[in-house]
Structure formats: structure tokens, C-alpha cells
Amino acid sequence: MNKIFTRKICALLFIVFSVSKVFAQTTVSGTVTDKISHEKLIGVSVSLRGGTGTSTDAAGRFSFKTTRPKPFTLVISYVGYQTLEQQITGSSTSLNFELQQQGVLGQEVVVAASRTPERILESPVSIERLSSAAIQQSAAPSFYDALANLKGVELSAQSLTFKSINTRGFNTNGNERFNQFVDGMDNQAPGLNFSIGNIVGLSEIDVDNAELLPGASSALYGAGGINGTLLMTSKSPFTYQGLSVLLKTGVNHVNDDQQKASVYNDYSLRYAKAFNNKFAFKVDFSYLKANDWQARNYTDYNRLNSVTKTGTRTT
Numbered sequence: 001m002n003k004i005f006t007r008k009i010c011a012l013l014f015i016v017f018s019v020s021k022v023f024a025q026t027t028v029s030g031t032v033t034d035k036i037s038h039e040k041l042i043g044v045s046v047s048l049r050g051g052t053g054t055s056t057d058a059a060g061r062f063s064f065k066t067t068r069p070k071p072f073t074l075v076i077s078y079v080g081y082q083t084l085e086q087q088i089t090g091s092s093t094s095l096n097f098e099l100q101q102q103g104v105l106g107q108e109v110v111v112a113a114s115r116t117p118e119r120i121l122e123s124p125v126s127i128e129r130l131s132s133a134a135i136q137q138s139a140a141p142s143f144y145d146a147l148a149n150l151k152g153v154e155l156s157a158q159s160l161t162f163k164s165i166n167t168r169g170f171n172t173n174g175n176e177r178f179n180q181f182v183d184g185m186d187n188q189a190p191g192l193n194f195s196i197g198n199i200v201g202l203s204e205i206d207v208d209n210a211e212l213l214p215g216a217s218s219a220l221y222g223a224g225g226i227n228g229t230l231l232m233t234s235k236s237p238f239t240y241q242g243l244s245v246l247l248k249t250g251v252n253h254v255n256d257d258q259q260k261a262s263v264y265n266d267y268s269l270r271y272a273k274a275f276n277n278k279f280a281f282k283v284d285f286s287y288l289k290a291n292d293w294q295a296r297n298y299t300d301y302n303r304l305n306s307v308t309k310t311g312t313r314t315t
Contacts, residue, residue: 028088029063030095032056032076041078041099045239049073049085050277054242079133128153128212132235135207141250141264143207144198147230152214160292162197167214167228177227183234188224201232203286205246205268208235237272237280244270252290262291 032044040060047053049072054064066072071089081099088095128150130143138146147165148155156164156173164175180187180195182202188195195201213221213229221229248266253259267287274280298312 025065025067026070026092027063027065028074028092028095029061030093030097031060032062032078032097032099033060035098035100038098041081044076044078044099046074046076046097047239047241049075052241052274052276055240079131126214128214130210130212132208135204141248141266142198143204143210144201147210147212150212150214153212158197160290161199161288164194164197165228165230167212175227176224179221179225179229181221181229181231183232193224202234203268203270203284204266205244205270205286206234206282206284208233208240235270235272235282237282238274238277241272241274241280253293258296259291259294264290266290 028046032041032046033039034041040056040058042056042058042060044056044060044062045053046055046062046064048066048068051068051072052064052066053075054062056062070092071087073085073087074095076084076086076097076099078099080101082102084097084099086095086097130138130146130150135143135146138149140146140149141160144163145155147153152167154166156166156175158164158173164173164178165180166172166175166178174192174194174196176194178195180201187200189200210233211231213225213231215228246266246268248264250264251261252264253261265288268284269286270282270284272280272282298314300309300311300313301307302309
């Protein structure tokens with residue numbers, strides 16, 4: 001009886017020990033710096049190859065936990081720097097990675113031209129690309145406004161949030177000749193047959209890049225692309241994990257005779273987490289508050305004869 005009891009206890013201890021080994025978590029932490037200046041790099045993606053990860057904070061530090069046993073490979077990537085892959089066999093804490101800068105001109109990868117990844121210089125058609133780094137450096141209220149700085153783009157503004165993009169003339173407030181896709185999905189407004197700017201689109205904090213075909217693209221994206229096609233790609237929750245916050249503020253209607261200057265506030269928040277290389281989620285929230293333009297001209301107008309009429313629209 002004692003022998004049977006002893007064997008059961010040993011078997012139970014063995015199972016508990018095995019389960020604890022299986023679910024044991026390993027902490028991965030360290031810092032990422034510039035190889036030349038030794039400055040701390042903010043927002044660097046640090047992840048397991050084909051798995052979860054995180055990004056560096058304001059001090060260039062990162063830390064996350066994993067159940068993957070050693071050895072495993074870390075992938076460290078950042079815009080403007082060479083991607084670094086490092087195999088971890090020993091200690092996984094207090095790691096220090098140095099990234100080497102690299103030129104990105106002409107090396108950017110686009111998919112809009114042929115629907116397959118290729119370098120922008122090898123693209124068979126003219127294509128304009130707005131990367132996340134270019135969005136951060138643009139002097140515009142939003143990334144959608146920054147598209148007006150691309151070659152051959154004409155932007156018609158109806159309000160702070162409703163703007164129409166065109167690249168081949170015949171621009172209208174509701175451009176039915178221009179395709180607009182978000183992660184491959186057509187985001188035109190149902191019943192209108194055109195996209196109402198970025199109202200039904202991406203928040204800036206979740207934009208990875210925007211690719212613009214400034215010409216006819218019907219062969220790849222349908223008859224609606226006579227004047228061009230815009231493809232907006234959001235950030236993957238597998239690559240861009242953690243909490244991100246974006247705060248923008250400014251002043252509009254400066255030197256405006258019709259209304260006083262007012263404050264422009266734009267707040268965005270995004271959170272993403274990957275549980276493994278197959279399942280992840282992300283949520284984002286944005287809030288914009290500002291005073292739009294106000295029409296104060298009540299002159300009555302005869303559109304048939306293109307002349308003004310006596311009185312006002314209220315009379």
C-alpha cells in the first residue's frame with residue numbers, strides 16, 4: 001500500500017513539474033540604440049520570428065514575456081535602419097542591440113502597381129508612396145491632407161474631414177472616377193458610389209502606408225479607377241504591438257475676417273496584441289474637435305442664367 005501511494009505521489013510531482021516547465025515564461029528585455037550616435041531609438045519593433053513582440057519606449061527599452069523555449073530568434077526592425085536578426089541562446093535580459101542606418105530611396109517595397117511586392121524603382125507604372133515616416137514629417141493636419149503633396153495629386157476640400165482626391169483632372173466633390181481601398185476593401189459610401197474622403201477610413205495612428213497610382217488602373221482595380229487608385233494599408237497587430245497615443249493641436253481661422261481663430265484638437269489611441277503567429281487583435285479610437293468654415297454670404301443666385309438676384313436666400 002505504501003509503495004502504491006509513493007508511486008502516485010512521484011507521478012503527481014512529475015506531472016506538476018512537467019506542466020510548470022511547459023508554461024514557464026521567459027522574459028526578454030533590453031535596449032536598442034543607433035550604432036553610430038548611440039542614441040536611444042523609440043518605437044523600434046522587437047519581436048520573435050513568427051511570433052509576438054513589442055516596441056521600444058521613450059528610453060529605447062523593451063520588455064516582453066514568451067513561453068517559447070530557447071534558442072529563439074529576435075527580429076529588430078525600424079524605418080531607415082537595417083533589419084537585425086539575433087539568435088538568443090543564453091540570457092535573454094539586459095540585451096543591447098545597435099542598428100545601422102541605411103538609405104531607403106528607391107528601396108521601398110510597393111504592391112499597388114502589380115499586386116505583388118516589388119521595389120518602387122522596378123514598378124512598371126508610375127506610383128507614389130507615403131510611408132509612416134513621411135506621414136510623421138509632413139506638415140499637414142492629417143495623413144490624408146498630406147496626400148496633396150504627392151506628385152500629380154489635386155485635392156478638393158469641402159470640410160475638415162471631407163476631401164476628394166483626383167489625379168487626372170475632372171475633379172468633383174464626389175469623384176466617381178477614383179478608387180480608394182483600405183486593406184484591399186473598397187471603402188466607397190454605399191449608395192453614393194464614391195469615397196467621402198477619409199470619414200470611413202483609417203485613423204492616422206493606424207496607417208502603415210498609402211500607395212497612389214496617379215493614372216488609369218482599371219485593369220487591376222475595376223472601372224472606377226479611370227482617374228487613379230489609392231490603397232491605404234493599416235498597421236498589422238502582429239508587427240506593431242502595444243499602446244500608441246497621438247496628440248495633435250493647432251489653431252485655424254487665423255486672419256479670417258468671418259470668424260475668430262479657434263483651436264484644432266485631434267486625439268488618437270491604438271492598442272494591439274498578438275497571442276501567437278496566427279491570432280492577434282487591435283483597437284483604435286480617434287477624436288477630432290475643431291470649428292469648420294462658416295458660410296455667411298446669403299446672396300441669392302440664379303444658377304440657370306449665372307446672375308445674382310435681388311434679395312437674399314432668406315427672403
